[in-house]
Amino acid sequence: MKKREAIGALRARRLFLRRIGGAAAVASAAAAAGTAGLVGKAAAKSGAAAAEKSFPTPDYDWTKRQWAFGVDATKCIGCLRCVEACKVENEVPLTAHHFRTWVERYVYLEGENRPRVDSHADPVNIAASGSEREYRFANRYQDAKVEKAFFVPKLCNQCEHPPCVQVCPVGATYKAKDGVVLIDHEYCIGCRYCVQACPYGARFFNEEKGVTEKCTWCYHRITKGLQPACVEACPVGARVFGDRNDKQSPISLFIRNNRVQALKPETGNEPNVYYIGIDKAVS
Amino acid sequence: MPKHVVRLLILLGAGLAVGLIAKWLFTAESFYEFGHYRADSVAEIAAQEPVFQTSAYCQSCHVERHVQWSANNHKTVTCETCHGAAEGHPQKGKLPIPADTRKLCSLCHERMAERPRTQPQIDLAQHGAGQQCATCHNPHAPKLAGVVAKVSGDAAAGRKKHAESCASCHGTNGISPNDTWPNLAGQNAAYLVRILAAYKSGAQTDVMMSPMAQTLGDGDIQNLAAYYAGLSCKAPVSEKAAGDAAAGKALAQNCAACHGETGVATNPAWPQLAGQKAVYLANTLKAFRAGLRKDPMMAGVVRGLSDADIANLAAYYAAQSCEPRPKVRKTS
Numbered sequence: 001m002k003k004r005e006a007i008g009a010l011r012a013r014r015l016f017l018r019r020i021g022g023a024a025a026v027a028s029a030a031a032a033a034g035t036a037g038l039v040g041k042a043a044a045k046s047g048a049a050a051a052e053k054s055f056p057t058p059d060y061d062w063t064k065r066q067w068a069f070g071v072d073a074t075k076c077i078g079c080l081r082c083v084e085a086c087k088v089e090n091e092v093p094l095t096a097h098h099f100r101t102w103v104e105r106y107v108y109l110e111g112e113n114r115p116r117v118d119s120h121a122d123p124v125n126i127a128a129s130g131s132e133r134e135y136r137f138a139n140r141y142q143d144a145k146v147e148k149a150f151f152v153p154k155l156c157n158q159c160e161h162p163p164c165v166q167v168c169p170v171g172a173t174y175k176a177k178d179g180v181v182l183i184d185h186e187y188c189i190g191c192r193y194c195v196q197a198c199p200y201g202a203r204f205f206n207e208e209k210g211v212t213e214k215c216t217w218c219y220h221r222i223t224k225g226l227q228p229a230c231v232e233a234c235p236v237g238a239r240v241f242g243d244r245n246d247k248q249s250p251i252s253l254f255i256r257n258n259r260v261q262a263l264k265p266e267t268g269n270e271p272n273v274y275y276i277g278i279d280k281a282v283s
Numbered sequence: 284m285p286k287h288v289v290r291l292l293i294l295l296g297a298g299l300a301v302g303l304i305a306k307w308l309f310t311a312e313s314f315y316e317f318g319h320y321r322a323d324s325v326a327e328i329a330a331q332e333p334v335f336q337t338s339a340y341c342q343s344c345h346v347e348r349h350v351q352w353s354a355n356n357h358k359t360v361t362c363e364t365c366h367g368a369a370e371g372h373p374q375k376g377k378l379p380i381p382a383d384t385r386k387l388c389s390l391c392h393e394r395m396a397e398r399p400r401t402q403p404q405i406d407l408a409q410h411g412a413g414q415q416c417a418t419c420h421n422p423h424a425p426k427l428a429g430v431v432a433k434v435s436g437d438a439a440a441g442r443k444k445h446a447e448s449c450a451s452c453h454g455t456n457g458i459s460p461n462d463t464w465p466n467l468a469g470q471n472a473a474y475l476v477r478i479l480a481a482y483k484s485g486a487q488t489d490v491m492m493s494p495m496a497q498t499l500g501d502g503d504i505q506n507l508a509a510y511y512a513g514l515s516c517k518a519p520v521s522e523k524a525a526g527d528a529a530a531g532k533a534l535a536q537n538c539a540a541c542h543g544e545t546g547v548a549t550n551p552a553w554p555q556l557a558g559q560k561a562v563y564l565a566n567t568l569k570a571f572r573a574g575l576r577k578d579p580m581m582a583g584v585v586r587g588l589s590d591a592d593i594a595n596l597a598a599y600y601a602a603q604s605c606e607p608r609p610k611v612r613k614t615s
Binding site: 055056057060062074075076077078079080081085088089105107136137139141142146149150151171172173174176177182184185186187216218219220221223224226227229232233235236237 | 311314317318319320321322324325326327328329330331332333334335337357359360361363364367368390391393394395396397398399402
């Protein structure tokens with residue numbers, strides 16, 4: 001509880017400083033005659049946009065949605081169809097070490113207190129699939145005495161307070177009004193601060209394009225009324241997606257009907273991916 | 284004000300002006316529209332074209348497939364999960380039909396302790412004898428046991444009908460006197476119902492059987508099936524078959540999943556092969572191979588069989604004992 005209060009205080013201070021800074025900037029801009037065009041331009045444009053049409057597309061208004069994602073780890077079978085679908089949908093490099101979403105396997109063997117964790121990028125699993133372009137979990141524990149085991153799909157948490165956005169020096173990543181954290185590949189300079197800042201390892205650097213990439217919940221799909229590709233491809237319904245503003249959407253029901261948890265709540269990032277069926281070793 | 288301070292102020296002012304003009308020039312139009320980012324990038328990202336098209340897209344052309352798929356167990360597995368993303372299809376060409384189904388299906392169905400127990404799983408080493416999954420399972424309707432016909436016939440009535448219509452060819456006790464005609468005694472009732480109904484409807488044709496079956500009512504079929512299923516399948520060993528039973532035994536591994544190791548079927552939907560007439564078995568297999576008898580599962584299985592393979596298989600099954608009777612699941 002103390003931690004939460006501390007975070008709250010920090011945030012209040014940050015907001016205060018931002019306001020002071022903003023006021024100072026406005027004052028100095030006004031003082032410098034002839035250079036006020038910048039502020040005027042931005043203010044005029046935002047006013048016009050809000051009045052006229054929906055943004056970012058004519059059919060989709062980002063102020064009307066509040067997207068969230070659910071993961072039911074009790075259903076996941078580790079088939080990795082989501083990982084392949086994501087790569088095809090988003091043109092992610094077809095190597096084992098570049099991915100926007102991934103699946104982790106947690107295996108507790110008898111007599112061991114800590115789980116053995118691997119993902120599709122583990123060398124044993126790459127060997128089992130036979131190629132870095134295909135993904136499969138090797139049946140490596142078939143002869144072991146397994147006490148408890150499960151798969152956990154992971155992806156960008158689209159945090160309420162994203163640390164990756166905070167560290168970007170050029171304004172190339174931001175939180176959209178519908179809750180998704182996006183990356184502007186035109187503006188990204190490839191400094192990789194955000195890759196370091198993400199506590200979930202959700203971002204990676206695309207060497208071919210020279211920019212950072214991450215899961216966008218398939219923003220180009222959800223703005224057209226489709227489901228994200230991983231949700232579409234999942235054969236067992238382990239991934240749930242929807243709009244929290246709609247009380248009957250799959251995600252609203254998922255959150256309401258289950259005792260959900262988020263990953264690393266202590267960071268204060270307030271993730272928007274809700275999990276059920278994981279245990280404390282998952283973070 | 285001292286001169287040097289004025290100069291300094293002019294210099295600072297010029298620097299500030301250059302800086303602000305540069306920022307104004309180099310900052311994109313839509314930057315700051317909603318915050319410290321370029322608003323146009325949201326629209327750019329939203330404008331990307333989806334690659335996965337959803338099963339509704341496939342439905343518009345593949346109507347029958349869609350009906351079958353959406354009524355069966357794989358309805359939660361979308362078309363594109365197995366066939367790949369449909370972007371550009373059909374303009375750019377066909378989507379792949381997965382060839383190595385043993386690899387593809389095992390992604391979800393290989394037995395692993397990590398998987399939830401509700402997931403149907405198999406031991407790859409012990410299931411299907413290394414055959415492709417699609418040989419026996421239709422990927423769009425994967426469950427096999429769903430086709431067991433209902434049997435509720437009266438054996439006594441069946442006996443009467445048998446004596447009237449069938450006994451002359453299939454033998455007084457359902458043991459055929461001729462090698463080309465099948466023994467019926469001890470055959471699975473559900474299989475008999477299915478096959479007689481197929482002859483009656485014309486789904487399967489035979490010079491002799493089609494006209495015979497067309498005279499049968501649904502009740503007759505039920506009664507006959509019940510009668511034959513109750514007879515003893517013990518038959519005198521027929522003359523030596525043409526094939527090599529030992530070679531047939533090796534081949535029969537591929538049939539064991541459905542027909543049992545020695546031809547005693549594990550499921551009432553499938554026929555008993557043990558002790559059946561060798562010539563009849565060979566003819567039937569050849570009919571499947573030629574497409575004269577239609578069955579999606581058998582068509583896949585016999586595709587690669589040579590005449591010699593068929594003779595060997597027939598010899599193997601003909602030489603097997605049909606006893607003990609299998610524990611056939613009760614069908615009510």
